[in-house]
Amino acid sequence: MSTSEESREPAAEPREPAVAGLRPEPSAYAAASAVGDPAHQDVGGVPPTSPVGRLAATVERLRREVRTAQAEAEGRALVELAKGILVERLGCGPAQAARQLAELAEQADVTPLEFAVEVINQAARDRVSEVTDAFLAAASGAAERESAAVRLRAAESGALAADDTQAVADSLLEHALRPLGAVAVAVWAAGADGSLTLAGSAGFSPAEAARWRYVPPEVATVARRGLTERTGQWFASLADTGLPTVGRHMHPEGGRVAVPAGTGGRIHGVLEIAWSRPLEPQPPQVVRQVEALAELCAHTLETYTPRQDAGQEPRVLPDAAELMDLADGLHDPALVLVPYVDGSGQLVDFRIQHVNGRFLDPGGRPRAVVSGALLLEAFPMAAGKSELFQRVERVYATGEPFRAHRMHLTALVDQVSLSAVADISISRHGNCVLLIWRIEDETARLASLLQHAQRLGRIGGFEENLLTAEITWNDQLFDLYGRPPSSTPVPLESLPAHAHPDDAVTIGRFLRTLLHHRRPASAAFRLQRPDGVTRHIRLVAEPVLDTDGRPLLVRGAYQDISAQHWTEVALAATRDQLAHTEQQATERNRLTLQLQHAIMPPTQAPLKVPGLEIAVRYRPAETEQLVGGDWYDSVVLPSGLVLLCVGDVAGHGIEAATSMVVLRNALRGLAVTGAGPGQLLSWLNIVAHHLTGAVTATAVCGLYDPARRTLRWARAGHLPPVLVRGPEAAPLPLVKGMLLGAVPEAVYEEAEVALAAEDTLLMYTDGLIERRDRSVEESLTHLLTTARSAPRTLDQQLDRLLTYSRSDTDDDTCLVGIRLG
Numbered sequence: 001m002s003t004s005e006e007s008r009e010p011a012a013e014p015r016e017p018a019v020a021g022l023r024p025e026p027s028a029y030a031a032a033s034a035v036g037d038p039a040h041q042d043v044g045g046v047p048p049t050s051p052v053g054r055l056a057a058t059v060e061r062l063r064r065e066v067r068t069a070q071a072e073a074e075g076r077a078l079v080e081l082a083k084g085i086l087v088e089r090l091g092c093g094p095a096q097a098a099r100q101l102a103e104l105a106e107q108a109d110v111t112p113l114e115f116a117v118e119v120i121n122q123a124a125r126d127r128v129s130e131v132t133d134a135f136l137a138a139a140s141g142a143a144e145r146e147s148a149a150v151r152l153r154a155a156e157s158g159a160l161a162a163d164d165t166q167a168v169a170d171s172l173l174e175h176a177l178r179p180l181g182a183v184a185v186a187v188w189a190a191g192a193d194g195s196l197t198l199a200g201s202a203g204f205s206p207a208e209a210a211r212w213r214y215v216p217p218e219v220a221t222v223a224r225r226g227l228t229e230r231t232g233q234w235f236a237s238l239a240d241t242g243l244p245t246v247g248r249h250m251h252p253e254g255g256r257v258a259v260p261a262g263t264g265g266r267i268h269g270v271l272e273i274a275w276s277r278p279l280e281p282q283p284p285q286v287v288r289q290v291e292a293l294a295e296l297c298a299h300t301l302e303t304y305t306p307r308q309d310a311g312q313e314p315r316v317l318p319d320a321a322e323l324m325d326l327a328d329g330l331h332d333p334a335l336v337l338v339p340y341v342d343g344s345g346q347l348v349d350f351r352i353q354h355v356n357g358r359f360l361d362p363g364g365r366p367r368a369v370v371s372g373a374l375l376l377e378a379f380p381m382a383a384g385k386s387e388l389f390q391r392v393e394r395v396y397a398t399g400e401p402f403r404a405h406r407m408h409l410t411a412l413v414d415q416v417s418l419s420a421v422a423d424i425s426i427s428r429h430g431n432c433v434l435l436i437w438r439i440e441d442e443t444a445r446l447a448s449l450l451q452h453a454q455r456l457g458r459i460g461g462f463e464e465n466l467l468t469a470e471i472t473w474n475d476q477l478f479d480l481y482g483r484p485p486s487s488t489p490v491p492l493e494s495l496p497a498h499a500h501p502d503d504a505v506t507i508g509r510f511l512r513t514l515l516h517h518r519r520p521a522s523a524a525f526r527l528q529r530p531d532g533v534t535r536h537i538r539l540v541a542e543p544v545l546d547t548d549g550r551p552l553l554v555r556g557a558y559q560d561i562s563a564q565h566w567t568e569v570a571l572a573a574t575r576d577q578l579a580h581t582e583q584q585a586t587e588r589n590r591l592t593l594q595l596q597h598a599i600m601p602p603t604q605a606p607l608k609v610p611g612l613e614i615a616v617r618y619r620p621a622e623t624e625q626l627v628g629g630d631w632y633d634s635v636v637l638p639s640g641l642v643l644l645c646v647g648d649v650a651g652h653g654i655e656a657a658t659s660m661v662v663l664r665n666a667l668r669g670l671a672v673t674g675a676g677p678g679q680l681l682s683w684l685n686i687v688a689h690h691l692t693g694a695v696t697a698t699a700v701c702g703l704y705d706p707a708r709r710t711l712r713w714a715r716a717g718h719l720p721p722v723l724v725r726g727p728e729a730a731p732l733p734l735v736k737g738m739l740l741g742a743v744p745e746a747v748y749e750e751a752e753v754a755l756a757a758e759d760t761l762l763m764y765t766d767g768l769i770e771r772r773d774r775s776v777e778e779s780l781t782h783l784l785t786t787a788r789s790a791p792r793t794l795d796q797q798l799d800r801l802l803t804y805s806r807s808d809t810d811d812d813t814c815l816v817g818i819r820l821g
Helices: 003-008 026-034 051-090 094-107 112-124 127-138 142-161 165-180 206-211 222-229 284-301 320-328 388-398 442-456 475-481 492-498 501-516 562-599 654-671 677-690 776-788 794-803
Strands: 182-190 196-202 233-235 256-263 266-275 334-341 347-355 402-413 416-429 432-439 459-465 471-473 521-528 534-545 551-560 612-619 628-636 642-652 697-705 710-716 722-725 728-731 751-754 760-764 813-820
Touching (some): 165 182, 165 284, 196 266, 222 233, 266 284, 266 388, 320 334, 320 347, 334 388, 388 402, 388 416, 471 475, 492 501, 501 521, 501 534, 501 551, 534 562, 612 642, 612 794, 654 697, 677 697, 677 710, 794 813
Antiparallel strands (some): 182 196, 256 266, 402 416, 459 471, 697 710, 710 751, 722 728, 722 760
C-alpha cells in the first residue's frame, strides 16, 4: 500500500483486548507466540512440513481467529454501549465519544473495555452494578476487580443478545460462572402447575439434557428446592442431599446451587449451577453475584414458551377479563388478585381486581368498597396467624396451587376481630391469582355430623303423621328394614307383621303406651326382613301432641343392636365357661391339698429315738393354685439308723404333688436296703429321670447313727443343712451333687459330721428363705441369725423360724430339725 493510500485511511479505533472470559484459551496464545508462523509448528505430532501438518496448523489458526473475533465482538457491544452513554452525557457525536473513551482509558491506565464497563456501571446503577461495587470493595487485586466487572457485564450483554434460553445458559457459563469454578449450568422454567422445564443448559451432555427436559409437579429435585424454598440453596456436596438432578452421575460429589429466578415477587424459574468438586462456603459477594445472574435469567424466562410436542395443543393462559368471568360463575365467594409492586419492582401487596357476586364480606361491607382495594388494606388480619397473605404470595411466586380445609379467617371491623372457618383455594392464572373460600355452614355441618352418627350407630329415624298418615323415613331406616328407598314406609300399627311372632306382646305394650297413654315408650324386638335376615332392634318413640292434648305426630328411632345382642350372648357363654373352668380348678386344687396333707401333715408325731429329739414342720403355700412338690420324711430304719430328708419337686399343681409322692415313697423303700445317702440319691435320680415323666427335683438325704452320734449326708442340688452349736450357727460344708432327674445317671458325694450334746441340725426347703428382691446369700444370713437365738425346746425353735421367715414367694416350706440330748 502506498503512502498516499495510508494517509487517506481513517485512524483505526483502539482494539480492545479480550479479558476475563473474553480472551482465547491460553493454549492458543502459547501456540501463537512460540513460532510466528503456524505452519512451522508441530500440530498433534504431525511434521509441519507435511501437507497434513500444514492443514492442521491452518485449522488451528482459524479456530483462534474465530475465538478472538467472538471475544472482540462481545467486548465491542459493551464499548458501543459506553459510547452511547458518553454521547448522551457529553452531548457530542459518536466519533468524539470514541476518542474521549480512548483518552479517558489511557489516563486511567486501563483498557477501553474495562473503562467502558465502569461507565456503564456508573450510569446504570442496577443490580449488576451493585454486585460489582460489593465485589470490588472486597477484592484484593486490581486485575481481579476489573475482571469481575467485565465478566458480569459481558454475561449480561450475551444474555440480552441471545435469541433463546440455551444461548443465555452458554453465555452465563462462559463469561461469569467458569471463573467461579463452575462446570455446568441449567436454566429451569417454572410452569403454572408447578412443573419444571429445562429451558437451557450448558456443560451437560445433550443426552443428559434430553432426559431432564421435563420434571412433573411435586417431584423432589435440587431445582425444586430452590423453587419452593424461595431462597438460594447452596449444597456443599450433591451426594449429601440425596436429591436427583440433571448431571448427577457426572459430578456426584460436586457442589450444587439452586437460586430462584424471579422479578416483582414472581418466580419464573430456577438457575442451577454445578461444580465438579465439593463447594466451599462462598463469600457474600459471590452469593449476590449468583443472585444477580438468576435475576438476569428471570427477564429471559418471562417470555419463555415451552416446546410443544407434536399434536399437543398450546396452552393459553387466561387474561384478567376471562378470569373475572370465571369467578362470576362460581358458587363460592372469590377474589381476583393482581400483583402490586413498588417503584423498585418489589412485590408489596395484591390489588383486589374483581369481587364476584357470591362475595359476602365478614364485616358487612359492600362489594364496591372491597373491589379495587389492596388485600392488606381490606383484610389486614390476612398477614396474621392465618398466614393467608403469605399463602397468596407463595402461590403467585411458585405457581403451585394451595388448598386448605377449615382455615380460620379473621376480619377487623371497627377494631373488633371477627373470625370464620372456611375452606380455601388459591391458584395462579397468568399474572393473576384466584382466591376462593367457602364459609362453613353450621347447620350443614351439624346435619352431616348427625348423618354420620346415625350411620355409625346404625340408627334410623322416622316421623309419622297420625292425621294424614304421611310417614317419613331416612335412608338408614330403609337399610335396617332391608327395603329399597323407593318402597312405602311401614306404619307403626303394621309393626307386628314385620316382627317375630314371639315379640307380639312386647310390641303391643309399646303401642298402647305410645298411642293410647300418650307417653314415650321403648321396646326391643326381632325384625324379620324380606331377605330372611333377622335383626335385633331397639325402638324408641315419643308422641307430639296438639294444643288439645291429642296425638298429632310420632317421632322415633330404630337402632340395630344385633351386634350388641350377640356380644351379650357370647359373653354369657364365656362367663358360664369360665365359671365351669374355675369350679374344676378349685376341685383340682382341693384334691391336691388333700393328697399333700394326707402324706405330709403340718406336724408329725415325734419319733421314739433314745438321746434324739426330732420335729418336723410343713407350711403349705398361701395360694391354693401354687400347691407345690415340697416333701420331708423322718423314719427309723430296721438297722436302727434314722432317715432324715427334705426335697422339692419343680413346678406346682397336681403333677408336682404326685411326683413328690413317688419320690418320697421310693426313697423310703430304697432306704431299707442299708445303702448310704449317696447311693440312695443315685437310685432316686434314676427314678426321677425314668419313672416320673422326667421331672427334676432337689433333695438332702441323711442317715443318723444314734450309737456313734454321727450323720452321713448327701445333697442333690439342695441347700446344705444348718448346724446350730451353742451360740453359733453355720451351714455344713458343701458336697457335690446335681439335682435329681437332670441326667440318666449321677454320682453324689457323701460327708459325715459328728454331733455333740445340745447340737441342733436343721434341714429345710427354699420356701423358708427365698425372696424376690434379695440373693440367696442374704436370705441365708438372716436364717442363721434367727437360728442362733434358739428357744428352749426344738418345737419352739422350728415355730420361731417359720414365724420370722422373710420369704415372699408364697411357696411351700418343709423344715426338719433334730436335737441331741
